[in-house]
Ligand SMILES: C[S@@+](CC[C@H](N)C(=O)[O-])C[C@H]1O[C@@H](n2cnc3c(N)ncnc32)[C@H](O)[C@@H]1O
């Protein structure tokens with residue numbers, strides 16, 4: 001893994017860091033420990049959110065089953081088309097347990113960085129081979145220097161376009177994925193009127209993306225694939241779309257296939 005100390009900046013004062021033993025110390029002596037697993041927590045005291053450890057563990061199972069492998073392929077192609085630089089810096093904002101951070105562009109030499117507000121997610125992400133740097137941080141104050149990121153992934157995660165504009169290098173692009181109307185349709189049909197939000201068409205996100213970004217490319221990624229009962233179990237537990245539904249009461253034996261339906265936006269921040 002690359003040492004990314006020179007790319008970081010203190011979330012409190014914006015100062016540069018230097019590394020001292022197992023800590024990062026800024027010019028004003030704000031100090032953050034580097035955990036044994038290699039991640040840094042820039043939001044100590046952050047409370048647990050809706051996204052709990054179990055949700056990220058279920059996400060990891062679903063990713064491991066290959067349900068999102070075609071999405072990774074499409075992202076890899078898009079990065080190949082739009083980012084030519086050698087050793088590009090990739091930032092996965094709201095990376096969760098780090099699947100996309102590690103899986104896109106297999107074999108391509110890149111500096112991969114992922115961060116998430118959830119420390120549980122970042123802990124999971126930092127497990128295994130050290131091919132990316134991970135830290136816990138808030139989108140509102142990304143602890144990175146100005147203009148250092150070539151590819152910014154924003155996958156099913158809120159965006160902060162002011163911060164994205166600040167950290168993106170000249171020519172750097174945002175790749176944003178958001179759900180479309182058919183996304184996990186089989187599960188949402190099963191939950192029926194217990195869903196908080198019956199209809200979802202992604203229209204609000206689309207309008208907002210076009211307000212904030214010059215979109216260079218916009219493509220739908222849509223496919224349906226067979227899933228095992230185990231994967232169906234984890235799918236029901238990995239998605240905020242079923243928030244508020246008691247998934248234990250769903251008869252998941254009805255789920256034998258699942259539809260993935262997303263929009264990929266590639267663009268620069270206005
Ligand atoms: C639906 S998950 C997607 C995670 C990952 N991109 C993926 O596709 O597996 C949304 C993520 O956004 C993170 N998140 C929400 N608000 C955030 C914020 N203000 N700063 C950083 N991450 C945030 C959550 O902790 C969660 O991991």
Ligand SMILES: [Zn+2]
Pocket residue numbers: 010011012013014015026027028029030
């Ligand atoms: Zn500082």
